[in-house]
Amino acid sequence: MGRRPCCTKEGLNRGAWSAREDNILINYVKAHGEGKWRDVPERAGLKRCGKSCRLRWLNYLRPDIKRGNISVEEEELIIRLHKLLGNRWSLIAGRIPGRTDNEIKNYWNTHLSRRIMQDGYKILQDSYNKQLITDDDEGSRSEFIQGTGQETHDDHSVVRTKEMRCSNAFIPKQLDIEMEKNASTLVIPDWGSDQIRSSLAQQEDNSDENFLMDYVVNDLLMSDHKLSCLDSHQDKELNECENMVDGEMDHHAKNNYIMPSCCEDFLVSGHDQAMRENWRPQTEPNSQPNDALDLKTLTSLLNLEDEWIIS
DNA sequence: AATACGTTCAACCGCTACTCG
């Protein structure tokens, strides 16, 4: 028995959506919420494939989607994130408030890829220099941003995709010490072990000391530094990091991954305490450490990274 | 004004990861 097709494709509308179809879908999602996309066309009375409904909602109709041109800041962010993450559009989109993966992918393919082909990532350096100048003068900085026609602040939430929801790594301090001892191997903890349980219990009363990390961000922050700051065993750990992000670790390992100490060192011993504070998580294990980050914060963090690259 | 060519971006397609029974 084969898989049931997502739709019969017979008698269905294709191509651009009409305003009427949009309204129907918006009203349906308002009333019933997202999900069960296969059932949406029938229940909402749309002659569309469920997949098409989902795409239309996620990429166009969602209320938190930001319309309009990509700002200079956003463009810079896209370039930096692409440099570090490659064509993982949903990951990139997950860190740019109000933008969808499709939009960023299109923008990259039409605007940025050619520039990168011509100039390489040199444009990042130019952009960085420009920012250094404007940072010296807050007034001129705001002018710079206003000059783009974009608001300097917005309240759009991040368009969250599946990959944004994935694992946080929780690093008890004691475990990190253990990792220091075993630096030549990647430590995948057994979360049921007595040692881990006791370590976790010890730190429950001291939640400020806990340090949740989003492995994607770790990857983002450390990838260009491995040559300059790591010795060979640390490099091995980094490879494991990258393999994990590339999906070469199994699911269990992904969910339980502990960032190698060298990676955390970069976060902790980075430029200043503010950087660490920026990444300090909420104390809830299921919370998402980056929710509070706005575009400026992320941009400034990436600038810190550039300082490392440039120096 | 007509046509060709280039660009943009919404939508589609095929695949994979994940979930659930």
Added chain:
DNA sequence: ACGAGTAGCGGTTGAACGTAT
């Protein structure tokens, strides 16, 4: 453990629009 169903991802397509000739 397995298989079917679902959600989501990234690559690709093609219609609409803009610009050059």
